Amino acid sequence: xxxxQINFTELGTRFQRGSTAPRxxxxxxxxxxxxxxxxxxGTQSFHALQDINLEIxxxxxxxxxxxxxxxxxxxxxxxxxxxxxxSGSVFLLGEEITRMSRQQLSRFRLRNIxxxxxxxxxxPALTAVENIEVILKLKGYRVGAAHKEALFLLEQVGLGNxxxxxxxxxxxxQKQRVAIARALAGDPQLIMADEPTxxxxxxxxxxxxALLRNLAKExxxxxxxxxxxxxxxxxxxRVAYLEDGILKR
Amino acid sequence: xxxxxxxxxxxxxxxxLVAQAGIVFAVSLVTIQTGIxxxxxxxxxxxxxxxxxxxxxxxxxxxxxxxxxPLTLGQVAQAQQLAGVNRAEALMIQSGRWRSTSGEIAPVxxxxxDPDGRLFRLWDIKQGNQSDLNEPNTIMVDETNLRSLQLDPxxxxxxxxxxxxxxxxxxxxxxxxxxxxxxxTSLENxxxxxxxGLTSNVLCDVQPGGAxxxxxxxxxxxxxxxxAASQPRTLTSTDPxxxxxxxxxxxxxxxxLKQQLEDELVGTQAYTQTEMADHTRSYWEKRTGIxxxxxxxxxxxxxxxMVVVGQILYASVSDHMKEFGTLKAMGASxxxxxxxxxxxALWMAVLGYVPSMAFCLGLGAWTFATQGITILITPLxxxxxxxxxxxxxxxxxxxxxxxxxxxxxxxxxxA
Numbered sequence: 001x002x003x004x005q006i007n008f009t010e011l012g013t014r015f016q017r018g019s020t021a022p023r024x025x026x027x028x029x030x031x032x033x034x035x036x037x038x039x040x041x042g043t044q045s046f047h048a049l050q051d052i053n054l055e056i057x058x059x060x061x062x063x064x065x066x067x068x069x070x071x072x073x074x075x076x077x078x079x080x081x082x083x084x085x086x087s088g089s090v091f092l093l094g095e096e097i098t099r100m101s102r103q104q105l106s107r108f109r110l111r112n113i114x115x116x117x118x119x120x121x122x123x124p125a126l127t128a129v130e131n132i133e134v135i136l137k138l139k140g141y142r143v144g145a146a147h148k149e150a151l152f153l154l155e156q157v158g159l160g161n162x163x164x165x166x167x168x169x170x171x172x173x174q175k176q177r178v179a180i181a182r183a184l185a186g187d188p189q190l191i192m193a194d195e196p197t198x199x200x201x202x203x204x205x206x207x208x209x210a211l212l213r214n215l216a217k218e219x220x221x222x223x224x225x226x227x228x229x230x231x232x233x234x235x236x237x238r239v240a241y242l243e244d245g246i247l248k249r
Numbered sequence: 250x251x252x253x254x255x256x257x258x259x260x261x262x263x264x265x266l267v268a269q270a271g272i273v274f275a276v277s278l279v280t281i282q283t284g285i286x287x288x289x290x291x292x293x294x295x296x297x298x299x300x301x302x303x304x305x306x307x308x309x310x311x312x313x314x315x316x317x318x319p320l321t322l323g324q325v326a327q328a329q330q331l332a333g334v335n336r337a338e339a340l341m342i343q344s345g346r347w348r349s350t351s352g353e354i355a356p357v358x359x360x361x362x363d364p365d366g367r368l369f370r371l372w373d374i375k376q377g378n379q380s381d382l383n384e385p386n387t388i389m390v391d392e393t394n395l396r397s398l399q400l401d402p403x404x405x406x407x408x409x410x411x412x413x414x415x416x417x418x419x420x421x422x423x424x425x426x427x428x429x430x431x432x433x434t435s436l437e438n439x440x441x442x443x444x445x446g447l448t449s450n451v452l453c454d455v456q457p458g459g460a461x462x463x464x465x466x467x468x469x470x471x472x473x474x475x476x477a478a479s480q481p482r483t484l485t486s487t488d489p490x491x492x493x494x495x496x497x498x499x500x501x502x503x504x505x506l507k508q509q510l511e512d513e514l515v516g517t518q519a520y521t522q523t524e525m526a527d528h529t530r531s532y533w534e535k536r537t538g539i540x541x542x543x544x545x546x547x548x549x550x551x552x553x554x555m556v557v558v559g560q561i562l563y564a565s566v567s568d569h570m571k572e573f574g575t576l577k578a579m580g581a582s583x584x585x586x587x588x589x590x591x592x593x594a595l596w597m598a599v600l601g602y603v604p605s606m607a608f609c610l611g612l613g614a615w616t617f618a619t620q621g622i623t624i625l626i627t628p629l630x631x632x633x634x635x636x637x638x639x640x641x642x643x644x645x646x647x648x649x650x651x652x653x654x655x656x657x658x659x660x661x662x663x664a
Contacts, residue, residue, distance in 0.1 A: 073662045082578055082661075103582065110580025121575040121661055125256035134253060138581055194662045 027094050029190060029222035030056040030079055035088035037074055037245070048074045049245045052088070058189075061216045061223045061235060066242035072226045073194060075242065079224060080113055080192045081105045093189060110138060114183030114221075116212075118195035120175040122167040128178045129154055129163040132185050139186040153181040157211065173204025180211055191215055193225040197232065209235055254592035257569055268561040272601025273608065275554025276638050280609040281624055282546035283634065286534075288613075288623030289543070292425045293533050294526040296360070302338075302368040302494035303503055305525040306510050306517050313532035314525070315342055315358060315428055320493060322436075323486030324514045328493050331513055333501040338366045339490040341436055343443045344429070345409045349399035356429040357398075357409065361439025361490075368494040371433060377418020382435045385481050386442075389418040393621025394430035412445040412479045424621045427533055437481035440488055445479060493517075551641055558597055559645035566590060566649040571660060573653050578661045583654065590649050598642035602635055 035052035038045050048071045056062040064072045077083040079090055081097045089098045093112055097105060115121075122131050132150035133141075141149060154163050157177040159170075167175055176196060183191055193212065197205035213235040216223045225232065233239055241248045258265055291298075297305070297314060306328065308318035328337040341361030348354050362369040364382040371379055371389065381387055390398060390405070398407065405416030409432065424431055434442075453463035493514070497506050507519035520528060534540030566573065573586055606626070613624035 077662060080578070106577070106580045106582050108580070109578070113580070115575075115579055115661070117575070117661055119571075121571060123253060123256070123569075123572050123575075125260040126253065130256075134576075135579060138576075138579070138585065 027058075028055040028091070029058040029060075029093060030054070030062070030224060031091040032075075032079060033089045033091075035075070035078060035090070036086045037071070037078065037083070038086045047245055049078070049085070052247050054079075054240060054247065056222050056224060056238070058222050059216055059220050060237040061213065061225065063232060063236040063239040064224065064226045064242060065228065065239055070242040071245040072242050074245075076192060076194060076224065076226050080115070081109055111186075112188050113190045113192055114185070114188040116176070116179050116183045116191065116193035116196045118198045120167070120172075120179045120199070122175055122178060122182075124167050127164050127166055128159060128170065131167070131178055132182045135182055135185045141186075150181075150185070153184055154178070156184075157181045171204070172200050173207060176200060176204065176208055177211070180208065180215075184215070189221055191221050191223040191225075193223065193227075195227055195229075196225065197227065197229045205229065205231065252592065253572075254589045255596055257565060257589075258593055258596050264561075268557070268597065269601050269604075271557030271561065272554060272597055272638075272642070273605045275550050275557055275641070276601055276605035276634065277609055277612075278550030278553065279547045279637060280605060280626065280634050281612065282543050282550060283630060284609060284613060284624035284626050285622070286540060286543035286547070287625035287627070287630060289426045289539065290530045290534060291625055292623060293427050294529050295423065295425070296369075297522060297526045297529065299372045300369050300494060300522065301496060302522060303497045304495040304507055304510065305520045305522065306493035306495060306514055307491070307520065307525075309516055309518050311518065311528075314529040315425075317342070317491055319489035319491065320514070320517065321486060322484055322488045322490050324517070325490070325493050326486065327514055328495055328510060331506075331509055333498050333506045333509065334495055335498045335501075336368060336496045338363050338368045338494045339436055340369055340492040340494055341439045341489075342491040343439055345432065345442050347398055347407055347409055347414075347430070347432070348411075349407045351399055353399055355397060357432045358429045359409070359439045359442055360431055360433050361436040362433070364435050368496055371420050371423060373421045373423065375419045375421050379418070381417040382433065382438070384417070386413050386415060386438055386479065387417040387434065388414045388438070389420055389433040390416055391424040391431055391621060392419045392421055393424050393619075395419070397430055409442040410445045412442050414442075422617070422621075422623070426622055427537075427539075435481075436490070437484060440484060441479065441481035495519075551637060554638070554641045555645050558594065558601075558642045559648045561597070562590065562594055562642075562645055562649040563652060565593065566652050570653070570656055574656045574660045577656065586653055587650050590646050590653065591643060594642040594646035594649075595639065598635075598638045601642075602638045605638075606631060606634070 032052050032054040035049055036047070037049035038047050052075060064075060066072050074083065078085045081090070081092070081100070085098065089096055091097070092108070095108065097108060100108060123134065126134065129147065129150045132153055133146045136146035136149055137143070151160065151163055154160050157180055159174060159177055159181070162170060162174060167178070170178065191212070196212065197208050200208060209232055212223055212225070215221050293314065306320070308320055311317035322339055325337050325339045328334055341359070343359040343361070345357045345359050346354055347357045364379045375392055377389060379389070382389060390400065395405070400407065400416055407414050420433065451463055453461055456462050495510065497503055503521055507521070510519040511517055576586060609624060610626060613626060616622045616624055
């Protein structure tokens with residue numbers, strides 16, 4: 001396994017990373033085949049997703065766009081292994097996650113996926129550095145190493161001086177940067193982001209976009225992002241549109 | 250490494266304090282109820298357990314320490330003659346009616362023993378000497394009874410069954426919670442008090458036709474007796490006593506000696522000190538229902554505690570549901586989630602237990618000093634209550650775990 005080398009600068013203007021994860025040449029990082037999602041309510045059935053086929057190459061940024069209720073978040077949840085589709089298969093980093101047990105899925109997500117949420121989802125009782133430490137500890141870091149790594153990640157997103165701040169003491173942009181640092185904890189290969197700029201002002205939004213771009217382009221990660229933010233289209237490799245649960249390229 | 254459980258707990262201090270108040274209340278309720286039960290049962294047998302007798306010989310009909318049929322003083326001498334008996338002494342328990350100098354009356358329990366004996370000794374004397382009880386009509390009382398008997402601590406006087414009584418000493422921690430005030434005195438004084446004030450008159454009427462019809466009327470008088478006529482007499486072998494206390498010779502097999510005593514003293518049953526205490530304890534705990542009532546109170550405390558802790562934990566988990574969902578989405582196992590909730594419950598248990606125990610120890614000291622009521626908290630019972638507290642909080646955590654088990658990790662994507 002190659003040694004990990006990280007060299008971030010504030011908000012990702014110079015972002016470079018050598019991955020430690022095993023890679024298979026020419027294999028997509030994310031692949032969805034024939035995904036169907038049907039919800040039942042009494043005698044009624046609702047097709048949230050219909051025959052979704054999607055491939056995302058390694059190091060690419062894939063956007064999922066579409067109107068509200070089109071099934072973007074449902075698809076993101078399925079591709080992240082959080083929801084199980086009614087039918088179809090999902091492959092992440094070459095492994096079929098739709099065949100995995102709940103425990104296997106949890107372990108896979110922990111190892112390979114970093115999450116960024118629209119609402120940040122930071123633990124309000126924990127400081128910025130502690131929010132990152134929690135995930136690192138789950139990934140098996142020892143206490144001292146987790147703290148050191150968490151501080152390092154915070155510095156890379158320009159929040160080294162906010163390590164001991166609670167989320168309530170941070171601005172929206174700062175919270176999202178902490179969330180991004182948390183998503184990077186433990187070096188996952190996949191980043192799943194749900195409207196990462198929706199709650200941010202223009203300046204913070206641009207900073208987060210730049211950081212996400214560098215995560216993919218210089219960090220070699222694959223980023224799947226649900227967004228309504230048209231500013232992100234410029235940095236995306238591909239954009240997929242969902243409408244009424246049907247993928248339209 | 251930050252403890253999410255601890256941080257969640259202390260995130261909202263006012264709510265945490267309210268939660269802890271509920272736990273303190275519940276734990277205190279359990280501690281007080283069990284402490285009173287322990288203190289109660291101990292108080293009913295402490296005269297037995299503090300005696301130096303190996304064997305207690307009682308009438309076969311004996312129900313508990315204070316309720317038995319009489320033996321005779323002659324049986325003490327009989328017991329003394331038996332091989333293997335080192336020493337035998339009499340103990341007398343009788344009821345009486347106390348009258349204070351101000352005229353108020355109160356029921357008392359007279360405990361008569363040999364003040365120069367060795368097998369029954371008062372063990373915690375705050376004032377006076379037991380040998381003073383050899384003087385006529387002298388008594389010792391537990392300090393907690395001074396008020397109920399309306400006694401002057403320095404020079405208390407009153408009367409028992411119309412015979413004057415003078416307080417020559419005070420004891421501490423000798424009173425049973427279950428019964429009337431104990432009055433400690435000599436065997437002779439006890440007999441004097443018990444037989445005092447009983448007078449009989451024969452009333453005869455001449456009936457029509459010249460026949461004479463007579464009836465005997467017994468009457469107890471509480472009017473002050475003539476001091477000269479109320480002196481204790483020397484006891485005889487036919488005088489009634491309650492127990493024969495026996496100390497065995499060194500190396501003597503107690504079970505064999507018990508059997509020999511029962512054979513020799515007709516109509517008696519012999520108990521070891523432990524058996525006698527258990528017999529009495531069992532009566533109060535089981536036959537009176539007091540044990541049930543106090544245990545029920547303790548059980549109510551546990552239920553109240555579980556409800557309080559359960560509600561608090563459930564509310565806390567509900568408030569942090571998105572965080573638990575986030576942890577699950579990020580790959581935390583159910584075990585990790587459960588451990589956070591259980592850790593939170595354990596913190597609540599420990600932080601509720603410590604002030605509860607401090608409160609109950611303080612309360613126990615106060616009730617003992619002012620009321621003579623012991624809320625007994627032994628190291629063993631303290632550990633037991635800690636266990637109950639942890640089980641209570643742990644049990645409550647199950648409700649919260651039930652809630653978080655069904656959290657949909659997809660909620661993390663809802664803004």
